[in-house]
Amino acid sequence: MGVQLGPLLPRTEVGLEELRGKRVAVDALNFLYQFLAIIRQRDGEPLRDSRGRITSHLSGLFYRTANLLEAEIYPIYVFDGKPPELKRRTLEERRVVRERAAEEWERALREGRLEEARRYAAQAATVEERVVEDAKRLLRLMGVPFVQAPAEGEAQAAHLVRRGDAWAVASQDFDSLLFGSPVLVRNLALTGRRKLPGKDVYVEVRPEVVELERALSELGITREQLVDVGILVGTDFNEGVKGIGPKRALELVRKHGSLEGIEREGVRVEDFEGIRRIFLEPEVSDEYRIEWGQPEVEGIKGFLCGEHDFSEDRVQSGIQKLLRGRGGRQSSLERWF
DNA sequence: CAAGGAAA
DNA sequence: TTTCCTTGG
Known part of the structure; x- marks a missing residue:
């Protein structure tokens, strides 16, 4: 994984x-x-x-x-x-x-x-x-x-x-x-x-x-080169090259600079450009909002205890921790965010 | 994994 | 108190 x-x-x-x-x-x-x-x-x-x-x-x-x-x-x-x-x-x-x-x-x-x-x-x-x-x-x-x-x-x-x-x-x-x-x-x-x-x-x-x-x-390499090391050993998007583990991959990238250089030495890496793009130009969004809210005490109890049979006592002490984490009331979080 | 009671 | 061990849902 x-x-x-x-x-x-x-x-x-x-x-x-x-x-x-x-x-x-x-x-x-x-x-x-x-x-x-x-x-x-x-x-x-x-x-x-x-x-x-x-x-x-x-x-x-x-x-x-x-x-x-x-x-x-x-x-x-x-x-x-x-x-x-x-x-x-x-x-x-x-x-x-x-x-x-x-x-x-x-x-x-x-x-x-x-x-x-x-x-x-x-x-x-x-x-x-x-x-x-x-x-x-x-x-x-x-x-x-x-x-x-x-x-x-x-x-x-x-x-x-x-x-x-x-x-x-x-x-x-x-x-x-x-x-x-x-x-x-x-x-x-x-x-x-x-x-x-x-x-x-x-x-x-x-x-x-x-x-x-x-x-x-x-490691003496760039992020682009680290991505190439990753591609050699295998990622979620490719299998990696047989017989090449992290150590050899690093050596190869250091020696030859990039996957292009390594391929010139005869090591075949399948379709690596698409994988590089996934890591180097990832699909991400700026359309998000990070908002902290007060815990809904009754809602949590209803969900965990009411619907899913959690122990009231344990959930209550968990809720206490949530509340302590935000300075007991609503003060400290506003300070940080 | 985390909680909480038992054991040390 | 701290660590161990069982239960949690």
Whole structure:
């Protein structure tokens, strides 16, 4: 998922204090997907209300947003629009992987292999339209702004940062850097425990910051060249060149300057100009408004507790955090924005 | 993932 | 208090 540039990029771990007072453009789909993948029981079943509707995404979004606001970190959620045509193949591949995982989940469950079942269940997670609608409705009730991207959410989020409407993009993927976001925050969560891909092992994970300019200067390349590195290793819009990982890709780009130079050495890269354009001239919009509102306390309770069986006590304490985050009343936010 | 009670 | 572990919906 996303471009595999992780091993190349310098990161700095940060504490929540360093993020205080900052606005962050959150890749909403990235957050929602993770909530759906991870907020599950042992057998892999997600949280559901009494009518069987999945609620994992609501739980994750509500409590995390409440925590961020209490920490005076201000999320602006950015939702994906229409994916570029070049992404179609990736999306299709992901669908196949999910369907296979769903079958394996069922099989593992039948055979009593609970740990594996849970892992497959996570892989089978899908962000359906209702999940997105639920998320937008909850954000409106919480008074938290969201922006609808015309195309890629990460591109629009990067655009917000470039325009000064946010300090950083929050996502687990590195794509926003290729889209030109000066700053990326990963692991933007409050309790820093996360499951490792492999087993049922948890490690402490702190938020980490990647700065584009610093990364480029340490790698000794330009953003255009970083995009070329990404294209060599593979993105959501192309497969990448077989046998070339991040390290070799960087070497090749440094040595030959660009994909054109690399092709002269005999390495074929499929139709890269369209992919470059996606990253370097992304489809983004200036037609958005970022408006913070007061939380609608009764609306939140009605939605989460009334419709989806959340505990009144827990939701109430989440609402307290929302209110504390904005200085108890309506004062502090107006100061920042 | 996050909350909150149990255990240390 | 802090950490561990189970439940949440």
